[in-house]
Amino acid sequence: MKPPANMNKVLRQIIPKHQRFRASLEPTGLGKYRVLRIVTPAWKSLPRFERILKVQTAIDSHLPEKQTNKILRVSVLTAEEFRRLRGDIYPLRHGPRRRTGNGK
Numbered sequence: 001m002k003p004p005a006n007m008n009k010v011l012r013q014i015i016p017k018h019q020r021f022r023a024s025l026e027p028t029g030l031g032k033y034r035v036l037r038i039v040t041p042a043w044k045s046l047p048r049f050e051r052i053l054k055v056q057t058a059i060d061s062h063l064p065e066k067q068t069n070k071i072l073r074v075s076v077l078t079a080e081e082f083r084r085l086r087g088d089i090y091p092l093r094h095g096p097r098r099r100t101g102n103g104k
Helices: 005-014 048-062 079-089
Strands: 022-027 034-039 071-077
Touching: 005 022, 005 048, 034 048, 048 071, 071 079
Parallel strands: 034 071
Antiparallel strands: 022 034
């Protein structure tokens, strides 16, 4: 799910110029709560908690409380971290097929 326009505007302001980013709001399974996931090469030299803190403070100060109450967690990952995470969550589905006892 794409984040609202005002959230994207805040993200464009805090992420350094000429750095791409992809933001999404993903359901947590806990009612109305969502995870704000941002994948960007910006700040890749910083530890993950500092990247998250930058984004979280900007969002808390620029967005209305009604919108921030729905965000359970903020995640800021590099592309490589995101690939590793996707591999852990969604393992390969099309692996080698096992044959059953009747040969099918």
